Amino acid sequence: MKLNANEVTLFLIGLAVMLLFARSFGELLKKFRQPIVIGEIIAGIILGPTIFGYIFPDIFHNLFVKSENIIVAHEGITTIAVVMLMLVSGLEIDLGTLLKQGKAAVTTSLMGVIFPFTIGFSIAYLFPHTLGINNEEMRLVFALFIGTALSITALPVVAKTLMDLNILKSEIGFLIIASAMMNDLIGWIIFSLILSNISAGTDNLPFLQVVIITFSFIIFFLVFGRKLFDKAISIIHKNMTFPGGVLNFVLISGFLGAAFTEYIGIHAIFGAFIIGISIGDSAQLKENTKEIIHQFVTNIFAPIFFVSIGLRVNFIDNFDFMLVTIFIVLAFIGKVVGCGLGARWGGLSKVDSLAVGFGMNSRGAMEIVLGILALQFGLIQEKVFVALVIMALVTSISSAPFMNIFIRRSVKFVSLNTLINKKLVLFTSAKSKDILLSQMVEKISEVSLISKSDLLKSIIQREELFPTGIQNFLAIPHAKFQIKRPVIAIAINEFELDFGASDDIGSKIFVMIVTPQSEHELQLKLLAEVASKFRNKAEIEKLLIETDRDKLIERIQNLS
Amino acid sequence: MFKKIGLAIAFSPSGINLLKQAAKMQLMFNAELYLIHVGKKESSDEEAIENMLIEAKVDRNNCSVIWKKGDPAKSIIKTCQELDLNLLIMGALEKEPALKYYIGSVARKIMRQVPCSLLILKAPVKDVKTYKIIGVQIDYSSLSEKSVRYSYELAVKENTEKLILIREFKVPGLTITVYDSGSIKETQETRNKWIDEESLKMEMFVNELNLTGIPIEKICLYGKAGWESTAYLKSIEADLFVLPAPKRKLEMFDRIFQHDLEYVIEDLPCDLLIIKN
Known part of the structure; x- marks a missing residue:
C-alpha cells in the first residue's frame, strides 16, 4: 500500500486545512480568554461532518474520507500526535509536588477520584441504558469507564485557568495542580486496566499477566527509571548539542515506552505518559527544554489530534440532550463535591474548598483523549462520546468564572486592590509621625473593631525596629495583629514626614498594612506588592495632588 | 545560640579533624562540648580520645566524653535528648572515587x-575551616x-565575606501554559x-529582620528547591x-520522590547546618 501523488497532495492539503482551522479558532477562543484547546476542538467540529462536511460534502469527502490510504496516513499521524500529547502531559507531573503539598493535596486528589468514580460507576452500572451502553455484555467495563471518565482532570486546562486568575503561584494554585497531577495518574492507571481487560484474550496477553506487567512498568519507571533518566540527561547535556540531544532523547524514550504498552495491550499513550512523568522529574531537565518540547508538540501535533476528533463524529446527529445533561450534572457533582470535601478534610476553609472543587472540575483535553480511545475500542457509542466532549467543554469553560466567585472571597487571595476600603482612605495634615499613625490606627479601629491602643503599640514597636519609609514619598507602616483578615489604610498627608526612606525624601503617602499573625508570608507579599506598585515617581506625584477619594482609589488600583 | 554542642565521633582518620572543628565551635559559642562515641569502652580507646582532645586543643573543662553501647543512630539520638543538646556535629561520608560526599544511612x-x-x-x-561564604x-x-538569624550571628563571629540568602521556588504547571500562550x-x-x-519579598524579609553590620546578598533561583541551591553553592565554592529543617519527618517516599533536602544530602555542596526548632 502506497500513497500516490494525488493522495499525497490531498493528505498534505488536509493537514494544512486542519492546522489552519485549529489556529484560527484557537486564537479566536484566546481572545475570549478561553483555552486554545477548546478552539481546536470546536475547529474540528466545524470542519468535520457536523458543519463543513455537511455543507460541502464533496470537498470533505475528497480531503478526508475518500481514500483508504489517506485515512491510514491520518490515523498514523494522529496516533503520533496523541502519544506526544500524553508524553508532554506526563513531563509536567511532579509527584514530589504532591508530597510537598501534604495532607490537603492527598485528600483532595483521592476524593477527586473516589467520589466521582463511585457516582459514575454506580449510575452506569445500575442504569446502563440511560447512559448509552453499547454492549450489554460489557456492563461492568462500561461502568468502570464512566467512573474513570468522571474522575479525570485536565492539567493543561487547570494550569491555564489558574494562570488567568493569577493564582497559579499561590498556595491554592499549588494544591490544585498537585491534586490534578495525582488525579491524572490514578485515572490513567485505572483506564489502562480497563483497556487491558477489553483486549485480554484477543491477540494479546492474558488479563492477569497484563496487570502484572503494567504495574511492574509503572513501578519501575516511577521509582528507578527516574534516576536512570536523570543520569542520562546529565550525560546528554555534557556531550550532545542543545536542545536537539535532549529533545531526541525524550521522544525516543517516549516512543519506546508507548510501543511497549501498545504491545502488552493497554494502548501506546499510557507508556508515553509514564515515561513522560519519569523523565519530567529529572532536575537536569531544565524548564526551557520542557517549554521547547511543549511548543513543538502543542503547536503542531496536538491541534491535528484535536481537530481530527471533530472529523470522525457528527456532533448534531449524535447529540442527545438528556445524555449531555446527565454527564454535565454528574461531572459537576462528582468533582465539586468530591474535591471540595477532600480539600475541607485537608484543612481548607469552606470558600477555599469550593474554589478547589471548581478548579478541579476542568476535564478539557484529557477527557477527550479518554473518550476517543473508548470509542475506538467499541466501549461507548458516538452519542456518549459527543456527550463527553460537550461535558469536557462545559466544565473547562465554566471552571474559571466559578472559581473566581470563591477566590475573591478567600482570605488567601488578598491584594492591595481587593483590600482598599473607601472608609480607610484618608486625607490628613499631620505634622508628626505619631499623630499620623494615631489617626490611621483610629480609622482602622473604627472600621474593624480592633483595639486602637494595642494596634498603635504594635505599629510603633515595628517602626522603632526599622523605619518603614521606602522611597518616592512612600512609607508602609505595618504590623502583625490578632485578626482574621488583613486590613489596609491609606493616607495622603499634606506635609512630608521623616520615615527614614532610602532616598532621604520625606513620606507623604502612607499605606498601613495590618495582617493576621498566623500568615507569615502574607505580610511580605503585601509589602512587596505595595513597594512594587509605587515604584514610578511620576505616578506617585499625580496621586499626591489628587483630592477626590474615589479618583485616588481608582488611580492606586490602576498602578501597575 | 549553641550552648551545648555534641560531636558524634568514631576512630576514623577524619575524627581528629572533626574534633578540631567542634573545638572551634565550642570556643566560638562558649559552649559545653560532649563527645559521643558508640562502642565498647576500652582503656586503649579512652587513651586515644584523650590524645585526640589534646591534639585538637579542646577546652577540657568544658568537655565530657559520653560512651554508649548499641545501635549507633539510636544511641546518639537518645543522648542528644538526654543532654538537651542545641547542636550535633557529625561527618559526611566520601563516595569513592568520585570525591562526592553524601550522608550515610546512620x-x-x-x-x-x-x-x-x-x-x-x-x-x-x-586546618580548622573558616566559613567565608555562607548560603x-x-x-x-x-x-x-x-536560620537567618543564626547564620547572621555565625557570620559575624566568623567574619564571613559573603552571607547569601537563597530563595528557591518553582511553580508546578507553568511550563504547560506554553500550550495556551503558544510562546x-x-x-x-x-x-x-x-x-x-x-526578590522584592526577600528584600522586605531582610528589612523585617533588621540585620545590619555585614552585607547580605540575596539571590532568587527558579527550579527544583535543593537541587538549584546545591548547584549554585558548588559553583561559588561556598563553605x-x-x-531550616523540613516541616515533617522525611520518609522513604521522600527519597523516591525527592524532597528538597534529599537533593542536598545526596551530593553535599559544602558543610551543612540544619536548623531545628
Missing part, C-alpha cells in the same frame, strides 16, 4: 530524628527566620515577573549551607 537516621540542630561536615580539613535557604517561615516568551516573562516579586 547519619540519615540521625538527621531525621535528632531533636536539635545538626552540622554535617563535608570533608573536615586538617542560607529561606522560605519565609518562622524557622527560616531563625515561550510569555511563559518566560511570567517567570521573570515572579522572580522579581520574590556552609544553612537551611
